[in-house]
Amino acid sequence: MDAATIQNPLRARRFGAVNWLGCAHLLRRQFKSGFADWHYTILGPVISNALYLLLFAVASSSLTRLDPKALVGFIAPGLICFAIAERAFEVSGANLIFEKHHNTHTDWLMAPLTATERAACFAISSTLGGMTIGAAVGLMTLLFARPSLSAPGALLFFAVATGMMHGLIGTLLGIWAQKWDQYTALHTFVLLPLAFLSGVFAPVQQMPEAAQALIRLNPIFYLIDGFRYGMIGEAAADPMVSALVAIGMNAVLFWWVHRWFRTGYRLKS
């Protein structure tokens, strides 16, 4: 019998360029933890965003002569984008810290996956997790605002870019942070202000010059502006510029995550 034809069940497994099976397993694992209590993770953002919209509708109609429908139509895309970002950040970041504390991250550090495969799986799972919540919040906004979809391609692109960028930031923060305090501190004192002061609630054009210049340094501004362009067709920045910023940020962050996964920074001792 020819030696090559003997099927040795104990030989090392061979992969092509990509370990698809391993990636599929890591993704499934990420989804399981990301959707563990989905009814709560979906219902929470849906209700709190509905409250924001209701507040703005009531406040604007009782205090101003602004058209509440127009105001809500302007704010809704920003809130959807924000919901995608928050969830994507949480899926990778919170999960990583939890795994580090329970030492279960060894499960995927041991598995025969390359740093790129790991980074891709984290990016994809958090993007999809974020977009699920975004879709739910988006459906809710139909209660308050007219449905509008002026550039579906741009909408999808910026939804993916937002989810991925925050998923990657969450991954970096999850790798770096050793305690929950550090994680929540960065979230509250850096990410939240960046997201709130990014033109979610008011057109940038109305703001003073200095504020406008500052906001244009905020990468989240481009994501939200591009996303809003996809929905209502209004944009403060050129959508092409926004797309380039989104691609650039994601490329840098992806490289960074890949690098930390490869060196094992704060993951392997």
Add this chain to the structure above:
Amino acid sequence: MSFSPSAPAPVDHGNLGPRRYRTINWVGLWTLYSKEVRRFMSVATQTILAPMVTTLLFLAVFVLALGHAVDQVGGVAYMSFLAPGLIMMAIAQNGFANTSSSILISKIQGNIVDLLMPPLSPLERTVGMAAGGLTRGLVVGIATWVAMLPFAEMPIAHPVFVAYHAIMASLMMSLIGVLAGVWAEKFDHMAAITNFVVTPAAFLSGAFYSAARLPPFWEQVAHANPLFYMIDGFRYGFIGHADGSLTAGILIMLGANAFLIWLTWRLFATGYHLKA
């Protein structure tokens, strides 16, 4: 060997005898209170700074979005109208968060015995816990007020109203937090109460708009929310304008707190959800 009940051996307890208190165990009460205060002071970044920053963000967001289109509310600029409401929201949410998280975490970690075993009466427990939450609410309120001073014009028209409503609101939410902490068994339960009851009640309390300018039906809804009276009375202390009745507000806060103290006291006395 036999024991003679009629002639017990004289035992000198020295300093080991049972401790005697007068009506109130002041040492125990002070210990419980300082434990509650140290619990939040040791993580002040999360318990004081974080709510302060979030409240400032809310102020920025609403002023940016609506400020330019609002002439005047209650006789003042929108920012001056908004600021006291937001401070009161921070006080209310943090008073609630302090007691509810303290009790729930103790229950889950098993160190709730530290609250149940010491020689404290149910009423002393109620007072110690509530005073801890009251302190957190006031500290966050003062921090937020100071942080807002550079941005918003906030002259204080009636300091007594500011103080009365700040204390009563913080106390009320602390007591509700104790009840929620006693009732809840998992973090999910508490998250549900916070997200589906406390936050909506705080948001729809008239902090962001003037209830007097709402359609009559929604004005009625606002008046049914206890947080409306906290915010309305507190804001009156700053801007000298109220949307509802001030007397009703004062009495409702007094009545609600009296009832909640009684209820918490009864729950601690029976050991509901605390003692097996």
